[in-house]
Amino acid sequence: MAARAEPVTRSLAGLAALVVLGLTLGTLGAVVWRAGGLGLAEGRVGEAIAFTLWQAAASAVLSVALAVPVARALARRRFVGRGAVITLMGAPFILPSIVAVLGLVAVFGRSGAVNWLLGGLGLPEVSLYGPQGVILAHVFFNLPLATRLLLQGWLAIPAERFRLAASFGMGPGAILRWLEWPMLRAVVPGALMLIFALCLTSFAVALTLGGGPKATTVELAIYTAFKFDFDLGAASVLALVQFALASCAAALAWGVARPSGFGAGLGGVVRRWDGGGWLRVQDALAVGLAALFLAGPLLAVCLRGAAGLFDLPLSVWAALGRSLAVALGSTALCLALALPLALAARRGLWVQVLAVLPIAASPLVMGTGLFLLSYRWVRPDEIALWVTAAVNAVLALPFALAVMLPAAREMRQGSGRLAESLGMRGVARLRLVVLPAMRRAMGFSAGLAAALSMGDLGVITLFADAQSRTLPYELYSLMGSYRMEQAAGAALLLLVSSLALFWLFDRGGRADAGA
Amino acid sequence: MKTPLIAAGFALFASVASAETLHVYAPDYFASDWGPGPAIKQAFEAECDGCDLEWVTGDVLPRLMLEGERTDADVVIGLGQDETARARATGLFTPHGVDVTGLTMPVDWADDTFLPFDWSHVAFIYNSDKMATAPASFDDLLAMDEDIRIVIQDPRSSPAGLALVMWVKAVYGDEAEAFWAKLAPRILTVTKGWSEAYGLFTEGEADMVLSFTTSPAYHIIAEEDATKAAAIFGEGHYLYVELAGKIAGSDQPELADQFMQFVLSEPFQQIIPEGNWSFPAKLAAEKLPEGFGALALPEKVFFFPEEKAEAMKDEAIAEWQRGLSQ
Structure with missing residues (x-):
């Protein structure tokens, strides 16, 4: 293990941790304080918790299980369009829930493409509505994320190990056992936990595709307690339940994960000598099916939006400008928080828990807490965009950490030791050692943060006025006044601009990596 | 350490600016560019002699309940009739003082706190x-x-x-x-x-x-x-009736009264059908747009x-x- 991080890094990491705690537990504290204490939620809370846990666990397991063959295929194959498939993996993640739902409906709905095909073949109709619909939507959102996280793990296995494996004449089975299994053991628990926590706070998607009140999640119960009963005490208890569930998942993942311990490589491009014959077919199928599954609903979003795109009012373009500014600001902040945390963190439980809190935080409680903390001193609409940028940065932090922590660990075990023995410090170390080693991870993190920030409606609803509307807000506003066609155009605009941001950052990070 | 100072500056600035400003809390669909908000603002500002109507959008009642007595709101618009009990219980509202004779609604209206402006x-x-x-x-x-x-x-x-x-x-x-x-x-x-x-x-x-x-x-x-x-x-x-109410602690009580009167006046009511896609609370049937007659x-x-x-x-x-x- 390398020496402790530099004092500056540790102070910055401490600061970042404080920001995260302030926005998650601090905002909850503000709500509890305003409520004058905690309270018990009415209604069927037990059922809501059970359904939430069940769907989140199923969605996480399925997303990661399906991601393994896809990531494996992307790791060992080079083909035309591979870059496009990898970029596509950023898309579903960023869509506002209603846009994603309408995209899924166009493919899997009653009059969607799948049922049209089944009908043509004389097969019975499949229904999108019910637990299967919730899980399908969550896999649509998270399969790409899981694939990218696992792919990151695969690409982090040093090229020398594969060369050695090939020279030993190892077949796919032996490579799986000696190289891929240890890597999966290190990466899969974190990916599972991340997706579990994401699905924990699902609300609009779970309700709409769940088919009715049976699909009540904890977040919906929070929403009801807050907006319907105005019972802030009960909302706080439910928010605590969400934190507790996610923290347990984080602790579990921390206990199960084992560092892969491949040691350092020279960072060369991985070449693979394994995987001919039927494995080629298997890989083609995995990538082909995943691309089809992801591209279908996205294509539907594009087709629906094309007509409305040229008919968009000026205010939508202004909102796009604001969204881009917010996304860039929040990306910069996210990296500024994530880098010191990733560099300072050893394999501590606290980082795992810290990294899951923002996802498990109820957006409604966070927004309310921020409102309570600020409204006496500033007008909420004055700070709406700043708040949005800061909150989005913290919401994206878990994803950035999931990507950057492993990269930082590899660096410490590799070039970090050399830098240490040379006594390289400060800016020189940052420029010559840290940034080159972290570049790919930082690019991917920045892409995720930017895209997430573009698509997130998050906490802005209590703050925004006409002058500070972001693009997703504008989209909902159009839908709310019957303008479905223009809303579809705005959705396409959102998809294209978020994807472009994601691609720019991600591409920038792996420009010279031959990937 | 500068933040509180900046915040205090903002607050000062806001209170100076609000000398002529009426803050109206409204749901997003009402005050957005595609709702009746912009037209209502224009019509009211033409009538009120140099005042400024500012829409404050969001979840109206939860926000009001969070702010309590400290609220900046002078008037709240867009409450649903199923929300009035909770709104009344906040104790923040004062009687609207508007004459409700001649309403064009299918029911009689007796509430002296919440004023209907449209229905469906x-x-x-x-x-x-x-x-x-x-x-x-x-x-x-x-x-x-x-x-x-x-x-x-x-x-x-x-x-x-x-x-x-x-x-x-x-x-x-x-x-x-x-x-x-x-x-x-x-x-x-x-x-x-x-x-x-x-x-x-x-x-x-x-x-x-x-x-x-x-x-x-x-x-x-x-x-x-x-x-x-x-x-x-x-x-x-x-x-389904939508309502407006006047905040008791308003720092612009006359302007708020003027707005409440304006709500049932013809310029406001004529904006409602094609602005909020519902029936105005006080507008003769022959003044409705043609499409509404066919409903x-x-x-x-x-x-x-x-x-x-x-x-x-x-x-x-x-x-x-x-x-x-x-």
């Missing part, structure tokens, strides 16, 4: 191209073809969804839960808000959607599409006094939840 009824909207005969009662709804699907909103998160469970409770009383259990197979899904549900309907995924009797007016007037219509039920429909409307409406509605609410939601969870 909740109703199921269908596409007449795809559905030749629409159901004319809840029993018809239950007897529809098996493959007909309805999309509704969750009463716990949507005012329209709440109005629906109240409507069913009004018609079925103690049998409401049994009704929901029978309707369950016809319900495609339940959405968080109106937009998601209406989107599923316009996409053709659902055959019917819970909306308002005035919804077809949008399609007739803005899209020249006469295929969307409301199914009118013989039992009667639940009335099918129920003969009978359900409208309950506040206490009765409050007493029904929790049970109506619980029955809905049980009926649909079986």
